[in-house]
Amino acid sequence: MSRPQYLRQSVINQMLDGIARGQLTSPLPSQAALARLYHISRTTVRHTLDYLKQRGIVARRAGRLCIARAPTDDEGFMPLPCPAHVAQFEQALHALIRQRQLRPGDNINEQQLVQASGMAAAAVRDLLLRFSRYGLLENAGRGEWQMRTLEPAYAENLCELREMLEMHALRRFFSLPPEDGRWATVRALLARHRQLHVEMSSDYCRFAQLDRQLHALILSAADNPFFDRTLEIVAVIFQFHCQWDGQNLARRTVVAVEDHMALLLAMVNRNEREALRELRAHLGHARQTLTSALDGRARCP
Structure with missing residues (x-):
């Protein structure tokens, strides 16, 4: 996607969001004011307003552009792989x-x-x-x-989404040909996890990087950019809310490293059923960690 097209779609999404949230009201500001508000050119403003007019979201009344209806959830543009x-x-x-x-x-x-x-x-x-x-x-x-502080029900939905996507990606991983270089990466990651497990008492914070590498490796087999973008954001949400729960951090990290090693060993042995079982167990532990972090925050004054 070209940069001008990406920018236009981005501004359309932002204006739709502003209308839906009541931050843009009737009558709409002038084109010059919208250009200043969104830090864009008037040309981009005109393209955006044309899009909104074509879909009946805004209309001209008494010489001014006004909101004709609220946008629906499916209007606008899906978040594509970004520049x-x-x-x-x-x-x-x-x-x-x-x-x-x-x-x-x-x-x-x-x-x-x-x-x-x-x-x-x-x-x-x-x-x-x-x-x-x-x-x-x-x-x-x-x-x-x-x-934002995550609500428990929403956290549960995120966990469910993460498990669904990662389990699918892992099944796809086992369809890779034996000569695919990612199998060698699995073996290398297992070796690095074993080394970290030995040195855990002095350097358990190194786990975060290995965690990102392992989950990115599994997702690569899905070959789906929407998976990548979605799970990258979900992973950040998990990390954001779990990092403030310092209780038993070292112990939780040891458990996660051991989960990873069990999963990687099953992958090295090309045992798909065992690998799926270990991934599900690991994601279950991550769910418990997130729930515990949210519960602990709720108890704080």
């Missing part, structure tokens, strides 16, 4: 979470993120909207975004 600069920004946001600089309830200022990343404001806002759809962020208005 490289947006993916790099995602990594920067993930780093803030991993470095424990963002907590549930904290606010992020949109313009600060624009300045820190050097990206266009529309691209930054599109990324924030993408995370908001998965319950990590909430638009607080006026360029502020709040890190």
Whole structure:
């Protein structure tokens, strides 16, 4: 997708979201005001308004553009694999979470993120909207975004989605030909996990990187970019909410490493049934960790 097309689709999604949330009201601001609000050109504003008019979401009344109806959930554009600069920004946001600089309830200022990343404001806002759809962020208005606290029922839904996608990907992994280089990566990851297990008492924080590598390897077999984007966000949500529960962190990490080793060993032995069983057990432990973290936060004053 070309950058202008990506930008237009991003702004359309943002305006639809603004209308749905009541942040854009009738009559709509002028084209110049919308251009300033979304940090885009008037040409992009006109393309966006044309799209909304064609679908009957806005209409001209008494010389002013007004909201004719509320957008439905399926209008707009699906989040596609984003350009490289947006993916790099995602990594920067993930780093803030991993470095424990963002907590549930904290606010992020949109313009600060624009300045820190050097990206266009529309691209930054599109990324924030993408995370908001998965319950990590909430638009607080006026360029502020709040890190949300996950509700237990929503967490359960995320766990179910993660298990469904990863189990499917693992089944696809076992259809890879023997000469595929990813089988060698499985053996290398098992060796690295065994080394970490020995050195765990001094360096258990190294597990996060191995965890990302293992799950990314499994997902690669699905060869589906929508899986990748969805599970990347789900993984960040898991990490964001679990990292603040410091109780038994070392023990939980040991259990996770041992889960990984059991899964990797089954994969090395090409035992699909055992590997599926071990993955399901590992995801069950991750679900327990997330539930425990949310319960602990709920008990805090």
